[in-house]
Amino acid sequence: MTDTVTTAPARPSWLKEFWYYFRENRGAVIGLWIFAAFVLVAIFAPVLAPHDPTQQYRDALLLPPFWQEGGRIEFALGTDAVGRDMLSRLLHGARYSFYVGIVVVAVAATGGIVIGLISGFAPKWLDTIIMRVMDIILAFPSLLLALVLVAILGPSLTNAMIAIAIVLQPHYVRLTRASVMSERSKEYVTAARVAGAGKLRLMFVTVLPNCLSPIIVQAALSFSTAILDAAALGFLGMGAQPPTPEWGTMLAEAREFILRAWWVVTWPGVAILITVLAINLMGDGLRDALDPKLKRS
Template identity: 50%
Template sequence: MTQSVTQTPAQTLTPPKQWQQFVRAFMKNKGAVLGLIVLIIFIFIAFFAPWLAPHDPYELFQGKEQLPPSFVSGGESAFFLGTDDAGRDTLSRVLYGARYSLFIGLCATTLSLLIGVSLGLAAAFWPKVIGKVIMLVNDILMSYPSLLLAIIIAAILGPSMTNTIITIALVCLPPFIRLTRATAMVELQRDYVTASRVIGVGTVRMLFVTVLPNCMAPLIVQATMVFSSAILEAGAIGFLGFGVQPPDAEWGAMLGTARQYIQSNVWLAIFPGLAIFISALAINLTGDGLRDALDPKLKEVS
């Protein structure tokens, strides 16, 4: 006679994996989901701008200068968002501007992350000499307002997209250095680090393979915030004339060009400014969702 073994529901259910918990926590934040969707749309626009733009962003339409949007009296259907002071299609330039602004923000954030993490780890591992020097320079950089520091560096390097990326990367360094150092100093006191030292793990491997992965959660959140700040900084530098130069279709440069026509044709400034605002807001919302999903203290106990 055989006995049938029945499994209770508690035995059949398996706990969700870590990535499943992350996705569930992120999806609960409706604002973060909306921000991610908008960010994906902007990335899609940046990649497919040549096919989405109705006109060449550099094409000059004679006699069509400073047309208002087509939905406003005086506009033309061929130019949905109107034209700029040189007769170029505003919609096409805003679409192409996503390429410049997102590329500058992404490159500056990546460069700042790589340098900041390396310096932060060095400051945590050698706190007596190297750490003091790094944190002293870091405190000096943080004592300046970020926009003022960006303007000074951009004025020294000169106006170009490459120099804009370098400028923003330098301005965004301090938060990465401080956060990496603080997180790494906590991790260096853990037992697994002591065990790694006992078995003879090298310094570089210990910092970048053993310690760094355990510091990535707050760094990912910080990177999203810096990405948003980088887009705003690029727009501000371009507006002041120290960034990407006209006729390149960058949102900040478009705002700088529209500055002198703000009273006669406010539409020239509204659309690139709105693009900067929406993209920065979407990235911030996504970063908030990542913070809530990655921080165990903020997760709901089920």
């Protein structure tokens, strides 16, 4: 007589489970593919761009898209007021936008997570001070506060990224603190504390991994916010400075040509619109896939 051993069905891996819920949101999948294309364009911009983004062709000022000369299209998306190729500037502008998003999210998330963990484990008086400071920062309109900070630091792309990171940081602080407050009373945290785990181990090893899902979603949404704010600061002359091919700066340079050269305003605006929309759609998919309350059984 042989004994039969029944085994429970294997649980799908975390990645397969994530992709299963993520792909149910069709808009999120489309956003993911557009974002992937955006990343590839940012990486390979020097190879894809047909011209130097700062090269001025004085005999080709404000040429419309698909202008042909001698049966050959030299500037596929036209040229700007000083004869620079719009396509090349748009491709290189993707690099600046991607760079802004990565740096801002990294700085804001790192600082916000650390402060949020400290606030969640700190005594009540320190927690109150930290949260009131965050409330004060959130009380100001984000773009206005970023403008004030850039005015203090000086107009540049680096200072704009610092200002945007400071403005976005309170969102991570509040989100991390809320997650910590809901997790710290659970049994596994009590067991780790009884086992002799120190405060830092409890914060960064025991509790933090279980708080990452909402933080990842916030990071995706903050990426698009950083791109929009950097473009807004560039449009106002407080971000990237000419001749940097940053999309907001390109819009600022094209303001006076809106009526007679539509393409110099349209292409940077469309690039910002598509990129931010794709990232927001992808963020919705991340929320659906990572939030257990939204998962269907």
